[in-house]
Amino acid sequence: MESAPLTEMIGRFPTTFSQQSFLFRELAKPGDPELNIAVRWEICGKFSGPQLEKAVQRIIQRHEILRTRFIVDNGEGWQEVVESVPFRLGMVDLRAVASEEHESRVAAMARELANRPFDLSQPCLLRMTLVQLAADRAAILISAHHIVFDGFSIGVLGHELGQIMQALAERRDPDLPELDLQYGDYALWEQEFEASGALEEDGSFWESRLKDAPYFELEPDFLRPAGLETTGKTIVKAFPTDFDERMVAFNKSSGISLFTFGAAALSAALHQWSGKTDILFATPVAGRTDVEIERLIGVFINTLVVRIDAQPDASLREHVGHVADLVTEALLHQSYPFDRLVRRLKPRRDASRRPLVSINLNMQRAFLQERRYGDFELVSVPSHMPGIFYDLNVQIVGRNSGWKLMLDYNT
Template identity: 35%
Template sequence: MRRRLAGQAQRSDPIPPADRTEPLPLSFSQQRLWFLNEFQGGGEYNSALALRLRGLMQVPALTAAVQELVARHESLRTTFKEVDGKATQVVQSVVDLVVPVVELPGATDAALDAMLAAEHGSPFDLRRGPLFRALLVRLADDEHVLLLGAHHIVTDGASMGVLVEELGILYAAARQGRQADLPVLPAQYADFASWQRNRLSGPALDGELDYWTRQLSGISPLELPTDRPRPQVRTTAGAMRNFVVPGEVAARLGALARAQGTTLFTALMAACQVLFARWSGQNDIAVGTVVTGRNRAELERLVGFFVNTLVLRAPVDRTQTFTEFLGTVSQTVLDALAHQEMPFERLVDAVQVERDASRNPLFDVMVLMHDEQRVPRTFSDLRVEIVDISGHTAIFDI
């Protein structure tokens, strides 16, 4: 179970290079985001990470480091176009990415947050690009905030961690006028997308489809009590609510999970499903979550959109104890992880639920547990800390 949850790679044939003489296909995850972007546009699928950098910044070295990062990862210089009615990836050979510097001396936290939020929400043009950008805000001679942003179609949460880690290494090397000590990448994202398309077509997908269609047959939407009617067409207007789980509660929940031979994530998922059952009055609860999709060694250091969405469905029997229900959810999680390669986009088509413009397909609530963000404490001689960015969009109800 630990191996599955950690996404540890198994030995297998390496991902071969894609045929660059033919149009490069999108991965299944990219295909869905392309469709959503064409249908509704907007900036709700933007990813961003902001870092406060304390110390004397060398802007030319930072610019050089960002440009090296773009040269290293094809995803950061990829755009999209249609060829014979199909979306394809176009890897640009060169992208001259400039890092704008905005002067905001002595800015309040509110002013800084407003600027970062506006930049974060600015939409990307998937056809023209670039789909990765950087902005440096100078608050003082020895204090800057660096905002890294990208469209989700070329990145994910793990990728943002890779970007920051490698950017720190590249910045240190640029300051010293030397080559950065980074390993050669064994593949690029376009290679993965082509390999995935070939691998998950035809009979290879049949076993995955059989499991998921059985698991999600007859699925019903979760009817949470709300303070206003659901709009006829789903919007992404929303907000973020932060709160802290007391350490004692987290420790007891972790102890419960260990005692039952499962994980903290599974215990949290079970608790949320019980809560949603109580709120809704329903006893069949389906909730979404994601897996990293990086279960091969050559994908660990790549930048790209690898995450896949899973649907975890559990019957809530009010005569059960919580530990009995936790056992049910634990098995559901293990089964889902064993079939995690099923692209969510193909799953939506296969289950054939009635489409509702006011809802997401298959589920409207997502439960995630993120690892601590992989951010170095220093960039060369700069001290680093994460800066929160206000969010005003919500893809799901919760």
């Protein structure tokens, strides 16, 4: 991967722990759609394509990470920020197409966009298409490379997009504070943090916690292929309409977080399905432990390995309390990079399996805060998965319309 001409470069920074993982996976398998993040929104009300395009252009100028390209120099990954980049919004008009065909057409476009590869040597690793469905309704399809974008960034992008579009319509400045930091500043801070030796305590914790851990997996229905595959299917189930109210009440009475509830439920289910008591699964953490970086678009995510000793004779309250203690302890040591943990533990190599874990849990409320911005509303819609990373990916997502369980399984 070679650098493009540097005439517009305004800054060069080391890559972060999260970025290093995505960069070298990209180098190993260029154009892998598994490294793309796909997002789908619906916009309803009074809006225009040019207004949306101009808002995205302002966001790109506001966040340096969206004007960043990546190179490898002497085996080291670097990110280079350029002064400006062109951005054009894709626009498709389906208003002349029968409404019953809209969903299949939009889904096909979402899949194509999600699977289209990025060239990391070219800045602006973000694409967006507006699909007009009616005069006052459209789908917004987004694809971004994971090296510049994570789940939390979805909420940041949606909020700023809404604020800027509303301000453009009302011919005023948007209500957005200036950014005191950029992603490159975080990369430099992380480099200093590593040099201080502060990560070693976290590394020792995880080594002690996982050094004798088994490889937990569910019994497959078919023979496992010789190498990793990312093709799969998804099962979607809606929870009852009163699920949120009942869950919030239970969590409050138990003094637990939303994620702890999900981890307790999944570990109990995995114990029930497998008969095993030593349960392990992965979960992503936002990694945004400082308020100042909560306003940034970028990749801060890390993967934690949750190990739970499921006791068959424990009551529900006892199991939940046990999981709460383990989750709290894990979060105290969340800064240790997953890839570094793999190198430290040196698990047995197996080309057909992910290292350390085969199952992933993601339980959260949707990143996009669904709300009105003046004359229009942004709504989160389930999006296409470019690839199945784990044997089983358990997603439990809450939106204004209710909670849904999505089981992505590798076929």
